[in-house]
Amino acid sequence: MRQTEWRLAPLDEARERFLREVTFSPSVETVPVRKAHDRVTAKPVVARRSVPEWPLAAMDGVAVRAEMTAQATPDKPVQLSLGREAVWIDTGDPLPDFADAVIPVEQIGVVDEKRVQIFRPVPSWKHVRMAGEDVCAGEMILPSCHRIRPIDLGVMLASGVEEVSVWRLPRVGVIPTGSELVMPGQAPERGQIVESNGTVISGYLREWGAVPDYRGIVPDEPERLIQAVQSAVKKCDMVVLNAGSSAGSEDYTVSVIQKLGRVLQHGVATRPGKPVILGIVEGKPVVGLPGYPVSAYLGLQWFVRPLIEKWFGTPIGKANEVRVRLGADVAVKTGAEDFVRVAVGEVRGEWVAYPLAKGAGVASSLSRADGWLRVPIDHSGWKAGTCVSVEMIHPRGSWENRLLVAGETDVGLDVLADRISSHISGFTLLPLPMGREEAWHALREGRCHLVMSAGDMSGTEEAEANEASWVCIHGWRRVRGWMMQPDSGHRSIGEWLRQGAQLLVHPRGTRSRQWLEAQWSDWGIGPQDLRGGYRVAANDRQIAAAIAVGSADIGIGCPAVAREFGLLFVPAWEEEVQFVAPRDWLRSPMGRLLVDVLQSRSFRMRLEMSGGYRCGKSGEMIGSL
Amino acid sequence: MRQTEWRLAPLDEARERFLREVTFSPSVETVPVRKAHDRVTAKPVVARRSVPEWPLAAMDGVAVRAEMTAQATPDKPVQLSLGREAVWIDTGDPLPDFADAVIPVEQIGVVDEKRVQIFRPVPSWKHVRMAGEDVCAGEMILPSCHRIRPIDLGVMLASGVEEVSVWRLPRVGVIPTGSELVMPGQAPERGQIVESNGTVISGYLREWGAVPDYRGIVPDEPERLIQAVQSAVKKCDMVVLNAGSSAGSEDYTVSVIQKLGRVLQHGVATRPGKPVILGIVEGKPVVGLPGYPVSAYLGLQWFVRPLIEKWFGTPIGKANEVRVRLGADVAVKTGAEDFVRVAVGEVRGEWVAYPLAKGAGVASSLSRADGWLRVPIDHSGWKAGTCVSVEMIHPRGSWENRLLVAGETDVGLDVLADRISSHISGFTLLPLPMGREEAWHALREGRCHLVMSAGDMSGTEEAEANEASWVCIHGWRRVRGWMMQPDSGHRSIGEWLRQGAQLLVHPRGTRSRQWLEAQWSDWGIGPQDLRGGYRVAANDRQIAAAIAVGSADIGIGCPAVAREFGLLFVPAWEEEVQFVAPRDWLRSPMGRLLVDVLQSRSFRMRLEMSGGYRCGKSGEMIGSL
Known part of the structure; x- marks a missing residue:
C-alpha cells in the first residue's frame, strides 16, 4: 500500500481544474x-x-401649498391659518393632501395659536422627500x-x-480518520492524538455559511472508510476527509476515493500542504486534507472555501494584501511554493513582518499569525529589511497596537503580555526571540519597538545606547539554573555531561548560552568533550518538555518552568532583565503603557508568585547608560 | 418641547468622552x-x-537508535532486525522507547521481512518531532x-x-420609538412606516458578538418611553433608542434620558448622523440614534460598536483604508464632517470611487456602498480625478470584478446586472447615471469601463471613438414615451403642459432630456411656457413613482415601468441602446463576460418579456464607427 510516487501540480492549476470539474445545482x-x-x-x-411611499416632510416646520407663498416678502409676510392652509409637521411625517412644500421652523413667524407668517416664497416640493426617493x-x-x-x-x-x-445552505461532511485519534475530552494515551482538526474545519465551514456535518472518527481500515465516504456522499453536498491523504502505509484515502469515484489530483507543489487529494464521488467533490493542522488549514482555504464560493456564486471575501518590511530573513528551499506564517507589527509608522515557526505541525504559530507570505516555487526567500507583499488573515486593528519585543525569552514576558492585553483594550505583545546582537541590530533598524536583554550590558552596547538616545528600564530579576529529572541529582554537572548526559542548550546569542559557554572553562571541558552531544531548543519550556519525557537529561531554565514539568531545579545564578527602547518611543501611548504595566501591582504580584522573580524596581528608569 | 439649540461636538471628541465615562465589569x-x-x-x-506530548516520527520510514547506525556506509551498510532494532513508522506515530531517530523510507534497503539495511549514519533525534515542539x-x-x-x-x-x-455576552436593549411605526409584516397606511431599523441594529449587534434584546415599538408618549427605558436598563448592559433623538415636537428621547440619568452629548458635527444622544442611566450607556436609516447606521458604528469593543477589551476589526481616484466631483458644505457613501470599482488596474446618493434617508445607497469618504469639517470636497482615502465597509473581492457603466439609465441595465451576477460568480455591475458628454469624458479618463448611450451618435463622438480605438456593441432597442395617470389621456400633451401639468424631466445630458428639448419647437413652446414648471428626477422609476402618488402629472419613461406603477404609456419614439468600450477591454474577462451575457438567451428573453424591448442584435459588434 506504500505509494512513493507523487505527481505534484501547482496550487493554482490544481484548484482551477478542480473547480471546473465540479458542478452544483443548489435548490x-x-x-x-x-x-x-x-x-x-x-x-x-x-x-x-x-x-418613501408618499411625499414626506424632510425638515421640521410647516407644510404649505407653495403657490400660496408666492407674494411673501420680509416686509409683507403672508399669513396662513393653521389647519386649513398650513400644518405643523415633523421630519418624516407624510405631507397633508393640500400641501406640496415644507417651510423650516426657523423661517416661520408664529402669530398666534391659529396663524403663522411666511416671509419669502417657497418653490413646490421644497424640503419634501419625494415618493421613491x-x-x-x-x-x-x-x-x-x-x-x-x-x-x-x-x-x-x-x-x-x-x-x-x-x-439552500451546503452540507459539508467532515470525516476525521485515523486509528490514533481520540475524541476531545478523552485523555490521549501515548501514541494517541486528540481529534481537533474536525472542530477547526467545522468552525471555518460555519463561518463561510456552510453546515458542517461532523461524522465521527473513522479508524484506518479501508472497509470502514469506504462505508463512511459512501454514507457522507449520500447525505452531504461535499465531503472533507482528514487525514490519510499522504503516502504512508495507512493512508487509504486515495485508494478509497479511487474506488468510489475519481481522483483528480493527489499532491500540490506547496510547502506546507502538499499531500492533498481532490476527488469526485457520485458527482460530489471530496477533498482529502493532510493531518498536520497547518496543512489541513491551508488545504481547507485553498480548496473547500472556493467550493463554497462556487455553491453560492459569490466570493466570501478576499484577503487583504499589504506591503511590509521583513523583520528577519526568510530562507526556503525551491521546488515548491512556500507559505510562510508571519506576524505583523507597526514600528515608526511602517509595517514589519516576522516569519513564525515553519513546521506543518506547529498549529500554535498559525494561531499567532496575522498573514501569509507566499514564496514562489522557484524562489529561495528574502533578506531582513526587504519589502514584500503579505496576504493578511486578520483585519488591521489586531496588529496595529502590537508591541514587538526582540531578544531574550523569559516566562515573565508571558505575564507582561497578558497584563498589557488586559490593561488597554486591543494592545498585544509579540515576543521575537533572537540573539543579543541581532536584537540590537533590529532596534537600530526600526524592526522592533524594544529589546529585552538579561545580565550586564557590554561597553559597546552602552555606548551605542547613549549615542542613539536609547533608555534602559528595569524589567525584573530572575533566577537561572539547571533543570533535570528529580532522580538525577547529587553529582557534579560537569562530570555528568562528560559521562554522556544529553544536554539541551538555548540558541546562540542568548544569555543562557553565553553563560554556559563561559562555564566550560570553569569545568575544564569544552563542547567537544560532551559524550552525549548537545542540541538546541528554543526556550526554557521546550527544554523542560524534552527532559520531562526523557528525550534529554539536562538544560538551563528557571524555577517556574521546572516546577510546571515536575523537574528538579538547581539554581546557578541570578541576573537583571532590562528593556532598551528609544527615549521618544517611551513617550508614545505604547511606551507609556509598557511602563505603567511594569509598575502595576497586578503585574508584579503575578510574576513574583510564579516563583524565582523579584520585581522591586520593575518599570524604573535605569539612571544613565 | 421644541428645542432648536444644538451644541454639536466633533465626532471623535464626543466618542472619546463617552467611552471615558462608561465603565463595564462583565462577569x-x-x-x-x-x-x-x-x-x-x-x-x-x-x-x-x-x-506533541511524546517524540513523534516526522517522516514515514524506520525508527532506529541513532548510535547503532554510526558505522553505516553505502559500501558496508548496517543491518538492523525489524522489531527489536528497527520499526516501520508513519509520520505522526510515537517513537518506540528504544528509538531516537527516524530514517526516511527512501533511504532504507529492505533485506527481507525481518531485516533492513541502513547506508549512512543518522544523528540522534533526526526526523523526530520533539515533545513540546x-x-x-x-x-x-x-x-x-x-x-x-x-x-x-x-x-x-x-x-x-x-x-x-x-x-459574558453583553445584552443590548433595542427600543424602536415612534407612533408612526408598524411592525414588519403589517402593511403601512399613509403616514406609517415599517419599523426596519431595529432589525438592522440587531443584526449588527449580533455580528459584533452582542445579544440584541428587541423590546418592541414604543409610541411617542413620554411616560411610556420612560417605562421602556427603565425596564431595558434593568435587564440590559446597554440600551439603544431609535429614534426621537432630534429636536422635533415629538422627540422626547433627550428629556427622558435627562430625567432618568445624564445626557453627555446631544448632537455631533457630522452630516449625516447629527442628532445623536449619548447618555448614562443607572451606570449603563444609553444611545439615542436618529431615525433616518443611514444616520442610525452611522451612529451605531460610531458609538455602540466601540462600547462593545470596550466590553470585550478587544477591537472588532478596523476598516481598511484604500487610496482611490474620485470618479465624480464631491461637493459638500463646510461646518460638519461629511460622510459620503462611495462605490468602488477597478479600471485599468486603478481603483475609482463614485459618490452615491447623499440623503440620510436613502438606505438603498448604503446597501450599495463599498466604503465611506470622510470630508473634514472645514473642507468642501474634491474634483473628479483627485486621489483620496476611503474607509472600506467591504472586503476587496466584492468590488474588484465590478463593471462600471456610465451614461444613460435604463431598466435593461437591471436585467443585465442580474444576468452578469448569475453568469460568473462574483461579477457585479454598477450603473453610473450621468449625462452623455460626462460619460464620454469618464471613459476617456479611465474612470469607467464602458459607456451606455441611446440614440444616434454625433459625428464628434464617432470621430473620437475611431481615434481612441473604441468599439460599439448593440445593446437593445427600446420604446420611449409619456407616462401619466390612466384618466389623464385624450388631450394634446403640448397643450396640457401649457395649461399647467406638472412635468418631471430626466437630468440634463440624458437622451430623454435631449429628445424633449428638441420637441419644444415642434410644439411651439419653451420651458418658460410651462405653467406647472418642471422638476428633475433621476430616472424612469422615480418619475413614475411621483406620478403614481400625484406629486407630478407627466414624464418620459418606458412601457415596463409605466405598467409596474399602473400608469398609462403613450409611445413617442423608438431608439437603439449601445455600449461603447475600448477594443482591448472587450478582450478582458470582464469584456467577454459582457458580450456573452448580452448574447445569451436568458438575458434576451428576460428583457423582452419585461415589455418594450427588442434584443435581436444584442451583443453584436456594430461594424465600423
Whole structure:
C-alpha cells in the first residue's frame, strides 16, 4: 500500500481544474427577511413598495401649498391659518393632501395659536422627500448571489419585501480518520492524538455559511472508510476527509476515493500542504486534507472555501494584501511554493513582518499569525529589511497596537503580555526571540519597538545606547539554573555531561548560552568533550518538555518552568532583565503603557508568585547608560 | 418641547468622552471549547499538555537508535532486525522507547521481512518531532481579551484545554420609538412606516458578538418611553433608542434620558448622523440614534460598536483604508464632517470611487456602498480625478470584478446586472447615471469601463471613438414615451403642459432630456411656457413613482415601468441602446463576460418579456464607427 510516487501540480492549476470539474445545482429556499442575515440571494430582490411611499416632510416646520407663498416678502409676510392652509409637521411625517412644500421652523413667524407668517416664497416640493426617493417599487434592490447584510434587511423590510429566495445552505461532511485519534475530552494515551482538526474545519465551514456535518472518527481500515465516504456522499453536498491523504502505509484515502469515484489530483507543489487529494464521488467533490493542522488549514482555504464560493456564486471575501518590511530573513528551499506564517507589527509608522515557526505541525504559530507570505516555487526567500507583499488573515486593528519585543525569552514576558492585553483594550505583545546582537541590530533598524536583554550590558552596547538616545528600564530579576529529572541529582554537572548526559542548550546569542559557554572553562571541558552531544531548543519550556519525557537529561531554565514539568531545579545564578527602547518611543501611548504595566501591582504580584522573580524596581528608569 | 439649540461636538471628541465615562465589569463564564468560537477570553489560556506530548516520527520510514547506525556506509551498510532494532513508522506515530531517530523510507534497503539495511549514519533525534515542539505544557496559548477563532479551538483541544473562561455576552436593549411605526409584516397606511431599523441594529449587534434584546415599538408618549427605558436598563448592559433623538415636537428621547440619568452629548458635527444622544442611566450607556436609516447606521458604528469593543477589551476589526481616484466631483458644505457613501470599482488596474446618493434617508445607497469618504469639517470636497482615502465597509473581492457603466439609465441595465451576477460568480455591475458628454469624458479618463448611450451618435463622438480605438456593441432597442395617470389621456400633451401639468424631466445630458428639448419647437413652446414648471428626477422609476402618488402629472419613461406603477404609456419614439468600450477591454474577462451575457438567451428573453424591448442584435459588434 506504500505509494512513493507523487505527481505534484501547482496550487493554482490544481484548484482551477478542480473547480471546473465540479458542478452544483443548489435548490432555492424562501425565508422570512428577519432570518435572512448572511444568506445568499438566489434571485434578484425587487422592491414591492416605494420608499418613501408618499411625499414626506424632510425638515421640521410647516407644510404649505407653495403657490400660496408666492407674494411673501420680509416686509409683507403672508399669513396662513393653521389647519386649513398650513400644518405643523415633523421630519418624516407624510405631507397633508393640500400641501406640496415644507417651510423650516426657523423661517416661520408664529402669530398666534391659529396663524403663522411666511416671509419669502417657497418653490413646490421644497424640503419634501419625494415618493421613491430611496427606492422605487419594481426596482432591483439586491442582485442574485448577494450575501445579505443587516443593512440589506432594512432596505428589504422598508420596501415591503417580507420573504426572500436564497440558496439552500451546503452540507459539508467532515470525516476525521485515523486509528490514533481520540475524541476531545478523552485523555490521549501515548501514541494517541486528540481529534481537533474536525472542530477547526467545522468552525471555518460555519463561518463561510456552510453546515458542517461532523461524522465521527473513522479508524484506518479501508472497509470502514469506504462505508463512511459512501454514507457522507449520500447525505452531504461535499465531503472533507482528514487525514490519510499522504503516502504512508495507512493512508487509504486515495485508494478509497479511487474506488468510489475519481481522483483528480493527489499532491500540490506547496510547502506546507502538499499531500492533498481532490476527488469526485457520485458527482460530489471530496477533498482529502493532510493531518498536520497547518496543512489541513491551508488545504481547507485553498480548496473547500472556493467550493463554497462556487455553491453560492459569490466570493466570501478576499484577503487583504499589504506591503511590509521583513523583520528577519526568510530562507526556503525551491521546488515548491512556500507559505510562510508571519506576524505583523507597526514600528515608526511602517509595517514589519516576522516569519513564525515553519513546521506543518506547529498549529500554535498559525494561531499567532496575522498573514501569509507566499514564496514562489522557484524562489529561495528574502533578506531582513526587504519589502514584500503579505496576504493578511486578520483585519488591521489586531496588529496595529502590537508591541514587538526582540531578544531574550523569559516566562515573565508571558505575564507582561497578558497584563498589557488586559490593561488597554486591543494592545498585544509579540515576543521575537533572537540573539543579543541581532536584537540590537533590529532596534537600530526600526524592526522592533524594544529589546529585552538579561545580565550586564557590554561597553559597546552602552555606548551605542547613549549615542542613539536609547533608555534602559528595569524589567525584573530572575533566577537561572539547571533543570533535570528529580532522580538525577547529587553529582557534579560537569562530570555528568562528560559521562554522556544529553544536554539541551538555548540558541546562540542568548544569555543562557553565553553563560554556559563561559562555564566550560570553569569545568575544564569544552563542547567537544560532551559524550552525549548537545542540541538546541528554543526556550526554557521546550527544554523542560524534552527532559520531562526523557528525550534529554539536562538544560538551563528557571524555577517556574521546572516546577510546571515536575523537574528538579538547581539554581546557578541570578541576573537583571532590562528593556532598551528609544527615549521618544517611551513617550508614545505604547511606551507609556509598557511602563505603567511594569509598575502595576497586578503585574508584579503575578510574576513574583510564579516563583524565582523579584520585581522591586520593575518599570524604573535605569539612571544613565 | 421644541428645542432648536444644538451644541454639536466633533465626532471623535464626543466618542472619546463617552467611552471615558462608561465603565463595564462583565462577569466571566466558563464554556466548553467546542462552544467557544467567537467568544472572547477573560483570562489567558494556558496549555495543559505539550503538543506533541511524546517524540513523534516526522517522516514515514524506520525508527532506529541513532548510535547503532554510526558505522553505516553505502559500501558496508548496517543491518538492523525489524522489531527489536528497527520499526516501520508513519509520520505522526510515537517513537518506540528504544528509538531516537527516524530514517526516511527512501533511504532504507529492505533485506527481507525481518531485516533492513541502513547506508549512512543518522544523528540522534533526526526526523523526530520533539515533545513540546508545537506547544509546551504551561505555555500561554491565548492572551486574555482574545476573540477565539476556529484555529484557536484546535490549539486548545490539542493541548488538553477543554474549557475556557470567556466574558459574558453583553445584552443590548433595542427600543424602536415612534407612533408612526408598524411592525414588519403589517402593511403601512399613509403616514406609517415599517419599523426596519431595529432589525438592522440587531443584526449588527449580533455580528459584533452582542445579544440584541428587541423590546418592541414604543409610541411617542413620554411616560411610556420612560417605562421602556427603565425596564431595558434593568435587564440590559446597554440600551439603544431609535429614534426621537432630534429636536422635533415629538422627540422626547433627550428629556427622558435627562430625567432618568445624564445626557453627555446631544448632537455631533457630522452630516449625516447629527442628532445623536449619548447618555448614562443607572451606570449603563444609553444611545439615542436618529431615525433616518443611514444616520442610525452611522451612529451605531460610531458609538455602540466601540462600547462593545470596550466590553470585550478587544477591537472588532478596523476598516481598511484604500487610496482611490474620485470618479465624480464631491461637493459638500463646510461646518460638519461629511460622510459620503462611495462605490468602488477597478479600471485599468486603478481603483475609482463614485459618490452615491447623499440623503440620510436613502438606505438603498448604503446597501450599495463599498466604503465611506470622510470630508473634514472645514473642507468642501474634491474634483473628479483627485486621489483620496476611503474607509472600506467591504472586503476587496466584492468590488474588484465590478463593471462600471456610465451614461444613460435604463431598466435593461437591471436585467443585465442580474444576468452578469448569475453568469460568473462574483461579477457585479454598477450603473453610473450621468449625462452623455460626462460619460464620454469618464471613459476617456479611465474612470469607467464602458459607456451606455441611446440614440444616434454625433459625428464628434464617432470621430473620437475611431481615434481612441473604441468599439460599439448593440445593446437593445427600446420604446420611449409619456407616462401619466390612466384618466389623464385624450388631450394634446403640448397643450396640457401649457395649461399647467406638472412635468418631471430626466437630468440634463440624458437622451430623454435631449429628445424633449428638441420637441419644444415642434410644439411651439419653451420651458418658460410651462405653467406647472418642471422638476428633475433621476430616472424612469422615480418619475413614475411621483406620478403614481400625484406629486407630478407627466414624464418620459418606458412601457415596463409605466405598467409596474399602473400608469398609462403613450409611445413617442423608438431608439437603439449601445455600449461603447475600448477594443482591448472587450478582450478582458470582464469584456467577454459582457458580450456573452448580452448574447445569451436568458438575458434576451428576460428583457423582452419585461415589455418594450427588442434584443435581436444584442451583443453584436456594430461594424465600423
